[in-house]
Amino acid sequence: MFIDQNKVDSLRRAFNRTKTRGRQLIQHSKHSLVHDQVLAEIAPDRFQRIERKAPPLVQVRRENAVQTAYRERAERRASIQSVQTQVDVLAAEAPSELLRLHAEIERATLTAMIGQYREMLNKSLKEAQWQRFFEKHKFVLSLAFARPVELSHTQFHAQGSTLAGTGAQIGDFLFREQGLALAIVEIKTPDAPLMRSRAYRPPNVFGPDSELSGAITQVLHQQSELRMRWKEHAFDNPTLRSSRADVVRCIVLAGRRPVEENELRCFEVFRNACKDVEVITFDELLVKLEYLQQHLQPTLDDVPF
Incomplete structure (x- = not known):
């Protein structure tokens, strides 16, 4: 077996x-340790602690798939932490890039949320599972409103139970709108029927x-119960004291739009x-x-700016 002289020379230069690079990395690491653990502690006004980004990794052995995935996740987390610790600096030095990064994060987050929503729509999930989804993603429910809203309570008690433990009126979501108004949101499931399967007056009514x-x-x-017991609720919940029970909007989230033309027309009329x-x-x-x-x-x- 023979190896070309040029190949040997190329390998030597690569080595x-x-x-x-290894010596430079070691020297840089030593310099950072001395700077942070000695100089920054002795004279913090003159030597500010260095915000280190994810250091370049030196490949010392072959990685398997699990190790590679773990390392890549660690690098991504380190990159995120680096940006988080330097947001103010980036806003001053690179506002356009920071704005684009913020927009990309919002788009990626929204895309992931829509994907999860679509996936849940394709399953026959219980109301409690949708309740947890909307509690986690309050933004989705806020799209049902024309004005800005803030979630006040989930699973709120408009009316308490009796001594026997019956009669409680529990709502799904209570929102506070900008101003004094409130809004109650009652959710069902996407599979909840909206119109009766048989015509009330055949063939098209x-x-x-x-369920609806x-x-x-x-x-x-x-x-009605919220208005009747408003003084009690406002006394027990300080967050409601800036609101009033004069205007309490009601929203029902249920089912899917009917496909059949006559059913859709009757649904819209109703x-x-x-x-x-x-x-x-x-939907x-x-x-x-x-x-x-x-x-x-x-x-x-x-164009950002």
């Missing part, structure tokens, strides 16, 4: 470069399903006649999320 009419009655009852309760479907909420995602997509004309 020398690797050795030099359909009535609301009991029951949810509307339930949220109106919660509204929900537009509900002047005190707004009915929104799960309509998804459309709002997708519209926001499209709006956030960068265009060629987007």
Whole structure:
């Protein structure tokens, strides 16, 4: 077996470069330790502690797939921590880059949220699972409002239970709008039927399903109880003292828009006649999320500054 002289020379130079980089890395690490652990402690005004980014890794052995994935995750976390500790500096030195990074993070977060929402829509999940999703992603429910809102309580008691433990009126979400208004949001599931399967007056007049009419009655009852016991609620919950029970909006999130033309028409007529309760479907909420995602997509004309 023979190895070409040029190949040997190339390997020798590569070895020398690797050795030099290793020495430089060791020297830099020693300098950083002396700076941070000695000079920065003796004279902190003159020697500020160095914010070190993720150090370059020197490959000393072959990695398997698990080790590679672990190392890459560690590098990503180190990069995030480096940005977090230097946000103020980046805002002053590179505002355009920081703005683009912030926009990319928002788009990535929204895309992941939409993906999870779509995945959940394709499953037959219970109401409690949707309750947990909206508690974690309050932003999604806020799209049901035209004005800015703030979540005040989840699983709130509009009416307490009796001594026998019955009669409690528990709402899903209570929001505070900008100003004095409040809003109650009652959620069901995407599989909740909205219209009856059989026509009320054949062939094209359909009535609301009991699941929908029951949810509307339930949220109106919660509204009534909240108003009747407002002084008690405001006394027990300081966050509600800046609000009033004069205006309490009601929202029901349930089902999906009917596909059949006659059912869809009857559904639209019915929900537009509900002047005190707004009915929104799960797929309509998804459309709002997708519209926001499209709006956030960068265009060629987007120039940060």
